[in-house]
Amino acid sequence: MRLRNKPWADDFLKEQDDIVVQQPFEHKGQWGELFEEPKQPLHLEIGSGKGQFIAGMGRQHPEINFVGLEFVKSVIVGAVKKVIKADTKNVRMVNENAKDLRELFEDKEIDHIYLNFSDPWPKNKHEKRRLTFKTFLEQYEAVLKPGGQVTLKTDNKGLFEYSLVSFSEYGMILEDVSVDLHADQDPLNVPTEYEEKFSAKGQPIYRCTARFTT
Numbered sequence: 247m248r249l250r251n252k253p254w255a256d257d258f259l260k261e262q263d264d265i266v267v268q269q270p271f272e273h274k275g276q277w278g279e280l281f282e283e284p285k286q287p288l289h290l291e292i293g294s295g296k297g298q299f300i301a302g303m304g305r306q307h308p309e310i311n312f313v314g315l316e317f318v319k320s321v322i323v324g325a326v327k328k329v330i331k332a333d334t335k336n337v338r339m340v341n342e343n344a345k346d347l348r349e350l351f352e353d354k355e356i357d358h359i360y361l362n363f364s365d366p367w368p369k370n371k372h373e374k375r376r377l378t379f380k381t382f383l384e385q386y387e388a389v390l391k392p393g394g395q396v397t398l399k400t401d402n403k404g405l406f407e408y409s410l411v412s413f414s415e416y417g418m419i420l421e422d423v424s425v426d427l428h429a430d431q432d433p434l435n436v437p438t439e440y441e442e443k444f445s446a447k448g449q450p451i452y453r454c455t456a457r458f459t460t
Contacts, residue, residue: 256319259326273350274349274351277338280338282335283336287358289303289312289359291313291359292344292347294316296328297326297328297329298439299362300329301329302332302436304332306434310357311336312337314329317341317342347388348385352389355391356389357395360397360399361377361398363399363441368404376408380416390458392460396418398453398455400452418457418458421455424453425450425452
């Protein structure tokens with residue numbers, strides 16, 4: 247679906263500089279300083295979309311600092327609005343396409359990474375674009391603290407199965423694997439907009455957490 251251009255987005259994002267990090271690459275190694283509680287664990291969501299997940303997580307977990315990464319400007323404005331409405335002090339948004347997370351974050355700076363409903367890139371020739379391909383896992387391992395975790399949620403069975411194999415082949419430990427998250431009724435689950443849409447149609451939601459062993 248083609249996204250409608252929002253000509254006011256630039257000004258809006260600049261005005262919300264208490265939430266939107268204006269010069270994110272300058273904060274490498276010092277992300278904690280952007281929060282009221284700088285020593286709290288730092289969690290990163292890659293591809294925050296319209297922001298329901300990260301706003302909800304920020305409200306549910308005030309003891310954690312969250313950074314949401316979203317490249318599409320016409321999408322991130324919606325996420326910022328949700329963060330404002332949630333009235334959280336522990337969420338920051340970044341409007342960048344971080345092809346290599348090591349440009350944004352120092353080694354061992356992050357505690358947890360979330361991949362929610364990422365593009366499955368189903369064609370074999372596009373395998374390297376999947377966010378659970380080994381080159382991305384190398385980035386995650388670099389910026390995560392020892393024993394750091396990656397949590398994947400998706401409605402795409404193919405991507406889920408591919409990711410389980412990719413995590414395992416990389417030497418990660420699989421934890422909390424669910425092939426029907428909503429049937430499991432996890433009371434702490436914070437759904438995304440896509441998740442609610444697909445679940446309402448009867449589509450199972452897949453989730454797993456994988457932990458690096460180093």
